[in-house]
Structures are given as C-alpha cells and as structure tokens.
Amino acid sequence: MPPGLNPYQKAKVHVTQKRSQLQRFFHGAGDLVSFAGRYFREVVRPPYEWREIFYQCYLVGYKSIFLIGLTAFIMGVVLTIQTRPSMADFGAISLIPGMISVSVVREIGPVITALICCGKIGSRMGAELGSMKVTEQIDAMEVSAINPFRYLVVTRTLATTLMIPLLAIFADAIALYGGFVAMNIHDTTSLRHFFVAALGHLGFIDVVPSIIKTFFFGFVIGLIGCYKGWHARRGTESVGVAANSAVVASSLAVFIIDMLAAQITDLLL
Amino acid sequence: MTQQINDIAEQKRIAGNEQQEPVITIRGLKKSFKDHNVLQSVALEVHKGENLVILGKSGSGKSVLIKCLVGLEWPDEGEISVLGQDISTLRYDELNALRVRVGFLFQNAALYDSMTVRENLSFPLRMHKKTMTQEKKDAVIMEMLDNVGLVDAIDQMPSRLSGGQSKRIGLARTLILRPEIMLYDEPTTGLDTGTSREISELMVRTKKKYNISSITITHDMPCAKLTADRIIMMKEGVVVAEGSYEELEKSEDEWIRSFFH
Ligand SMILES: Nc1ncnc2c1ncn2[C@@H]1O[C@H](COP(=O)(O)OP(=O)(O)O)[C@@H](O)[C@H]1O
Numbered sequence: 001m002p003p004g005l006n007p008y009q010k011a012k013v014h015v016t017q018k019r020s021q022l023q024r025f026f027h028g029a030g031d032l033v034s035f036a037g038r039y040f041r042e043v044v045r046p047p048y049e050w051r052e053i054f055y056q057c058y059l060v061g062y063k064s065i066f067l068i069g070l071t072a073f074i075m076g077v078v079l080t081i082q083t084r085p086s087m088a089d090f091g092a093i094s095l096i097p098g099m100i101s102v103s104v105v106r107e108i109g110p111v112i113t114a115l116i117c118c119g120k121i122g123s124r125m126g127a128e129l130g131s132m133k134v135t136e137q138i139d140a141m142e143v144s145a146i147n148p149f150r151y152l153v154v155t156r157t158l159a160t161t162l163m164i165p166l167l168a169i170f171a172d173a174i175a176l177y178g179g180f181v182a183m184n185i186h187d188t189t190s191l192r193h194f195f196v197a198a199l200g201h202l203g204f205i206d207v208v209p210s211i212i213k214t215f216f217f218g219f220v221i222g223l224i225g226c227y228k229g230w231h232a233r234r235g236t237e238s239v240g241v242a243a244n245s246a247v248v249a250s251s252l253a254v255f256i257i258d259m260l261a262a263q264i265t266d267l268l269l
Numbered sequence: 270m271t272q273q274i275n276d277i278a279e280q281k282r283i284a285g286n287e288q289q290e291p292v293i294t295i296r297g298l299k300k301s302f303k304d305h306n307v308l309q310s311v312a313l314e315v316h317k318g319e320n321l322v323i324l325g326k327s328g329s330g331k332s333v334l335i336k337c338l339v340g341l342e343w344p345d346e347g348e349i350s351v352l353g354q355d356i357s358t359l360r361y362d363e364l365n366a367l368r369v370r371v372g373f374l375f376q377n378a379a380l381y382d383s384m385t386v387r388e389n390l391s392f393p394l395r396m397h398k399k400t401m402t403q404e405k406k407d408a409v410i411m412e413m414l415d416n417v418g419l420v421d422a423i424d425q426m427p428s429r430l431s432g433g434q435s436k437r438i439g440l441a442r443t444l445i446l447r448p449e450i451m452l453y454d455e456p457t458t459g460l461d462t463g464t465s466r467e468i469s470e471l472m473v474r475t476k477k478k479y480n481i482s483s484i485t486i487t488h489d490m491p492c493a494k495l496t497a498d499r500i501i502m503m504k505e506g507v508v509v510a511e512g513s514y515e516e517l518e519k520s521e522d523e524w525i526r527s528f529f530h
Pocket residue numbers: 302307325326327328329330331332333334
C-alpha cells in the first residue's frame with residue numbers, strides 16, 4: 001500500500017484489493033467448472049487407460065492407508081474417552097457404542113479420510129502434474145498424439161472417486177475398533193458385543209448419504225489436484241504453488257460438500 | 270492391366286508432386302499474447318528432405334512458431350499447411366493423425382520423469398501401435414537406442430541422465446513413431462561443445478537414414494553450419510533474412526553478421 005494515504009484512501013485501496021481477490025476467486029471457480037465439464041465429456045468416452053487407472057488406485061490407497069488408519073484409530077479412542085463421563089452421569093454407558101458409531105460413520109470417518117487425502121493425494125497430484133506442465137511433459141504427450149487430459153486427469157480423478165469411499169469405510173471400521181479399545185479401559189466388552197451394539201444403532205440415513213458424499217469428496221480431491229497442476233504457470237516455483245493451493249482448495253471444497261450433504265440429508269429425513 | 274498401369278502412373282504423379290510441393294508452408298502467420306505481438310506475419314516453406322534452420326535472439330518467437338505447427342499454440346491469423354493439410358481445419362483426431370507424422374524435440378527433452386528410459390520409448394508405441402507384437406516393440410526400442418548410442422541406459426530413470434543423454438533419449442522417443450518431419454527446439458542449447466557436436470551429427474545421420482525434413486531452432490552456430498540446408502533469421506517476430514550459411518556469413522548487415530562472429 002502506498003505511504004501517506006488518509007484512512008479513507010487506505011480503506012478504498014483495501015476494498016479494491018479485496019474485490020480483485022474476489023474476482024480472481026470467481027474467475028478460478030469458472031475455470032474449474034469448465035475443467036470439470038471437460039472431465040465429464042472425456043470420462044463417458046471409452047476406451048479407458050485401465051493400466052494407469054489401476055496404478056493410480058493403488059497409489060491412492062497405498063499412500064494414505066497407514067495415516068488414515070492411525071488417525072481414525074486415535075479419533076475413535078478420543079471420542080470414546082471424552083463421551084464416557086457424560087454418558088456415565090446418565091447411567092447410559094451401554095449407549096456409547098451406538099453414539100460413537102453414528103458420529104464416526106456420518107461425519108468423522110468420511111471427513112478425516114477426505115482431509116488426509118487432500119494433504120497426501122491432492123498435493124501429490126498438484127505437484128506431479130505441475131512439474132509435468134512446467135517441464136513440457138504434458139506438451140510432449142499432446143504432440144505425440146496422446147490425449148494428456150485422458151491419460152492424466154481422467155485416470156487420476158477416477159481413481160480418487162473410486163478409492164476414497166473405500167478408504168472412508170476402512171476409516172470407519174478402524175475408528176470403531178479404536179472406540180472398542182477405549183471402552184475396555186474402564187469397562188469390559190467383547191469385540192463382538194461392541195460391534196453388534198454399534199452397528200445395530202446405524203440406520204439407512206446414517207450410512208447411505210455418508211457413502212454417497214465420499215464419492216463427491218474423492219471426485220473433488222482428484223479434480224482439484226489435477227486442475228491446479230494442469231494450470232501451473234511457467235517456472236519451477238509454480239510447482240510448489242500448485243501443490244499448496246491444491247490442498248487449500250480441495251479441503252475447502254470438502255467442507256462445503258460436507259455442509260451441503262448435511263443440509264440435503266436433513267431435508268430428506 | 271490398364272487399371273494397374275494407371276494406378277502406378279497415379280502413384281508416381283503423387284510422389285513427384287510431393288517432391289515439388291513443400292512439406293511445410295506458413296503464410297502470414299500472426300500471434301500475440303495479450304498486447305505482446307510475438308509473431309508478425311511470418312512466412313516460410315520447408316521442402317522435402319531439407320533442414321531449415323531458424324536463427325534469432327531468445328524471445329523472438331521461434332518456439333511459438335514451431336508450436337503453431339503441431340497445434341500446441343494457435344495462430345491469430347495466417348495459414349499453416351503441414352504435409353498438405355491445413356491444420357486450422359482439422360478435427361482433433363485428424364490433428365492427432367498428423368501429429369504422429371511430425372516429431373517434436375523439446376528444449377529440455379521433456380522425458381516422462383516417472384518412467385524409465387524403456388518406458389519412455391514404449392509409451393508412444395503402446396498408445397499408437399496397438400497391433401505390434403511385444404517382440405517387435407522391443408526390437409524397435411533397441412534399434413532407436415542404438416541409433417542414439419545409448420543402449421546401456423535402457424533401465425535408467427531420466428533424472429539420472431546428463432543433459433546430452435536426455436536430448437538423445439528424447440530424440441529416440443520421437444523417432445520411434447517414424448516421423449516424416451522433425452521439429453528441433455534448440456537441440457544443443459546448454460550442452461558443451463563436444464556434446465553439441467555429437468547431437469548435430471546425430472541429427473544429420475537420422476535425417477539421411479530416415480529421409481526426414483526438419484526445422485531446427487538454434488543459437489549454436491556450429492550446429493547451424495553442420496545441419497542447415499537453408500537458414501532464415503527472425504527478429505522481433507518477422508523473418509529478416511534467408512540464405513545458406515555461407516551467404517549469410519558474408520552479409521553486409523551488422524545484425525546478421527553478429528550471429529556469425
Ligand atoms: N504461453 C505464453 N503466454 C504468454 N507469453 C508467451 C507464451 N509463450 C511465449 N510467450 C512470449 O512470447 C515470446 C516469444 O517466446 P518464445 O517463442 O519462447 O521465444 P524464443 O524465440 O526464445 O523461443 C516471449 O516474450 C514469451 O514471453
């Protein structure tokens with residue numbers, strides 16, 4: 001900001017800057033929508049690069065499964081430990097498994113999985129495609145008559161769309177197991193008893209909308225990671241920028257989708 | 270019988286025409302980025318079997334020019350015809366069919382860095398030669414690596430290769446689809462004199478071996494001398510001079526001579 005401005009002028013400069021940020025945001029959102037449009041046009045057209053799709057599925061699963069498992073376990077433990085005192089006050093210890101399972105399956109499992117994947121998968125895809133863009137590897141594919149959008153973006157986005165729901169289910173199971181372990185600090189329950197109580201409490205409305213939303217999480221994580229890399233500018237520093245903004249934008253998108261999903265589920269109830 | 274003779278005559282006529290007709294024709298090509306006019310009415314022709322060298326200071330739009338030939342950039346105005354096809358009228362699949370016939374060597378080789386050298390070479394084959402047997406593919410890969418003298422590097426990752434080696438692998442990867450035209454973007458920039466010379470000689474050898482027509486962008490005068498059949502010089506987006514190496518070397522013009530001395 002130039003020096004020697006009165007407060008009114010300062011405020012004006014500030015507002016103009018904010019406005020141009022807002023314009024950039026909407027501009028970016030528009031670009032992303034047309035990128036998604038291209039994805040849908042390409043994804044419905046066979047043939048598919050099965051080899052690359054399987055490889056990407058493997059990478060998505062393999063790169064994040066340990067971290068997701070560990071985090072989910074800890075969340076299950078913490079949730080149980082923190083819920084226990086208030087449940088004990090009501091003498092409702094036996095309701096803990098059901099409570100845990102509802103919050104894990106509806107919210108914690110999917111969201112934790114998605115956020116970890118934003119960090120691990122989204123950033124990797126942003127950096128990978130960004131560096132391919134900067135070093136002209138994407139152009140090299142294009143001129144050797146290989147459609148780089150199909151080969152890179154379609155395969156990666158399909159892989160996250162398919163794998164993140166599976167990872168979320170895995171996270172749910174591990175978080176519940178964490179809950180079971182924490183239950184056994186003060187009380188004793190058998191694994192079977194715990195899971196019967198936990199799963200018995202789940203209804204259609206807990207499970208199905210939550211699984212549906214994880215497909216959307218997977219879709220936006222792959223699409224935004226690829227989008228940020230695909231639109232990386234020239235110069236090596238833009239690779240870092242692409243990776244970083246992929247994480248920020250996809251995490252934000254995950255929360256927005258989560259909120260919309262909650263609203264829609266609420267309306268359907 | 271008459272039909273057959275007619276067919277042969279027809280084929281000869283087509284072959285004869287190809288010899289006369291340039292493989293690349295550019296007319297009135299203009300291209301700007303926002304308000305920056307990069308190319309202002311460029312015109313050139315490349316004949317069959319010829320290597321046309323483009324000289325010009327960096328930033329004069331040479332890369333943009335050859336990117337327009339393969340649809341990596343789209344001109345604002347002008348006509349481009351490659352192997353007899355007007356590229357602005359092609360559909361995406363037609364453009365891709367043409368791209369297979371035109372090889373492009375990028376300034377930094379642009380090897381796929383997640384793949385080994387072997388995978389870099391087999392990738393275009395896998396995508397375009399679906400009917401070719403694996404043995405045949407392996408044979409072609411070995412032939413191409415042999416051409417560039419890097420058979421030993423077959424299982425290396427690109428990050429382990431030197432600049433000159435990357436360029437040579439890049440060339441092998443491009444030649445594997447047997448292009449009729451090669452576009453070289455600064456093939457020797459950033460390499461030491463000895464390696465530059467090797468690359469230039471390799472370009473001359475492959476041109477003879479596969480009868481390739483080409484455009485070469487370079488600042489490297491020894492490379493131009495060795496490879497050029499004809500040279501054009503670009504300054505601020507226009508072609509300012511044309512001739513053989515010897516002709517241009519003797520030019521009166523201060524700016525032209527500055528390249529040669
Ligand atoms: N995609 C692009 N967007 C904006 N400007 C570009 C783009 N590509 C090239 N330019 C500009 O065009 C000019 C010519 O670039 P280039 O053809 O790469 O030059 P050179 O002759 O060194 O190969 C440069 O000033 C460059 O900044």
